[in-house]
Amino acid sequence: MDKKIEVGENAGLVAEVLDFVSGGNLLKVSGRAYPSGEVINNIEVAKKFAWDEVYGSDEYTWADLRSDKMSEIWSVIYDGESKYADVDNKLSGVLSEMSREILSQLDQQHKEFFDDIVSDLKGCLYSRAVLGRSNKFFENIFNIYQSGGWPCGWKGEWPNGHMISYYIN
Numbered sequence: 001m002d003k004k005i006e007v008g009e010n011a012g013l014v015a016e017v018l019d020f021v022s023g024g025n026l027l028k029v030s031g032r033a034y035p036s037g038e039v040i041n042n043i044e045v046a047k048k049f050a051w052d053e054v055y056g057s058d059e060y061t062w063a064d065l066r067s068d069k070m071s072e073i074w075s076v077i078y079d080g081e082s083k084y085a086d087v088d089n090k091l092s093g094v095l096s097e098m099s100r101e102i103l104s105q106l107d108q109q110h111k112e113f114f115d116d117i118v119s120d121l122k123g124c125l126y127s128r129a130v131l132g133r134s135n136k137f138f139e140n141i142f143n144i145y146q147s148g149g150w151p152c153g154w155k156g157e158w159p160n161g162h163m164i165s166y167y168i169n
Contacts, residue, residue: 010132017128026102029148030147037155038162038164047152062152077130084129098121098122140163
């Protein structure tokens with residue numbers, strides 16, 4: 001995977017995400033401190049938080065919350081006057097290879113997380129390309145992945161609260 005994608009001043013931050021993906025450490029506890037938030041070790045409970053629970057008075061699903069945060073990044077990329085207009089073209093060229101790398105690291109039990117993981121790490125990639133480290137939501141997601149977890153839900157009344165992360169026992 002080409003880790004030198006020219007996206008301006010944040011190219012090194014983008015490369016860090018790509019390095020992580022190609023490093024083979026997905027869902028492997030790394031020894032890094034767990035980010036703040038709730039940690040669970042039961043895969044069935046994790047799937048319930050990720051796919052069934054709703055959060056906040058607007059009753060967003062976890063996918064809705066992630067999509068909402070991603071829309072903030074798309075608005076920066078496509079605001080009409082953005083210097084990031086070509087970022088999507090540059091980054092989309094690595095998404096297929098990134099997806100293959102992710103799939104190759106998932107055991108049978110965790111393959112159903114594939115779409116969520118690709119979406120999360122794509123969000124981290126794009127967020128870092130246009131916002132550096134300033135998007136705390138995607139930075140927290142990336143930190144959870146780096147520590148060996150899978151961000152799977154939200155605890156508290158959105159947007160107040162914290163992420164829930166699944167870690168393999």
